[in-house]
Amino acid sequence: MTGRAQLPSWYDDLDGTLAACWNFLARGVADRRSGFHHPVLSSIGLDGAPRSRVMILRGVDIAARSLRVHTDLRSEKIAEWRADNRVSVLGYDAGQKLQIRLTGRVRLHADDAIAEAAWQSSRAMSRVCYGTAPAPGSEIPAGDAFALPHSDNAEALEAGRAHFAAVVIDVASLESLYLAFEGHRRARFSWDAGGALTARWLAP
Template identity: 30%
Template sequence: MSDTKALSDFLDLGWQRLSRGVADKRAAARHPTFATVSPDGYPEARTVVLRGADRVAGTAEVHTDGGSDKVRSLAVHPFAQLHIWDVKPKLQIRLSTSVDIRSGEDVRHKWSRVPDGSRIAYGASPTPGTPIPRADAYTKLATEDWFTVLTCKIDQIELMQLVDPHRRAVFKASDNWAGEWRVP
């Protein structure tokens, strides 16, 4: 197998696992770690639900509450990294992205597809992260007003697979995803 073919197959594996994360609630890629930088410059990481992965557009999509810390952080530093550990293929996926924050009329068509039971995740009073006197001193609003879509334009995909021998590659949008092998 040529090196170019091996790189292409490796990238295919990464996209296959991402697509599976969107379609299968049990897939590892369903719940990536989403890392940002706070307005103060501190790293932040949290688990999100992967709602979209579009290879042609080079994007990943997550939904969030518009009042969340991640939205405030992204307003200052509009970059994020998504990290996935997929145990079955022993594959680490890291997506370095620039993030577009959309809400309101721009995402109304997506809100209409959010199941009633999941709508509780959008909107809280007071807003997420606000100090409260008791664990239950808040109200969930389940409102479209706070529904926010984060479209993550993928600038770089890094794959590392812990097979024998280990292999690692980096693929960049700027070079049309040609990829290059890296030392694991």
């Protein structure tokens, strides 16, 4: 078998590359071993400097071209996204040798049906994080000077609901970089405001 036979079917196929990227992202929601399960999301800090953090990918809607993550409304990134909702999302899966870089805008959902469905889909061990006191990012006098509700206390877990937000990312562009001995493949896909797609190969 030659090296080329090992290459993915979408190696030289722009449409196939885009479909593969969306499928890898969608699989990343449930597959904890996927590099796309915990992408890095970047916002623009209130001082104008970039700020990045790892977040768990909770949902992908390929038809709507959107991703979903969950967070605490009290966290700094929320204030940043309220000021400027642009976001960059970056994931790399070493097994697939594939980097995916996305740009888009976030929508914050705290007290609507989207937030409620996301909250209902969250497990107790995730819900518990939204009941932290004091708020995430607060300075504390010692490493253990914070409290979490116990995960078997339903009432306390429900109290975290007020701090919970589903963050939906409407994707405006997707860039892939596939690493191969035979030659890397880099492609950029972008959608205009009307949803029309432009797809281009780029020199890696």
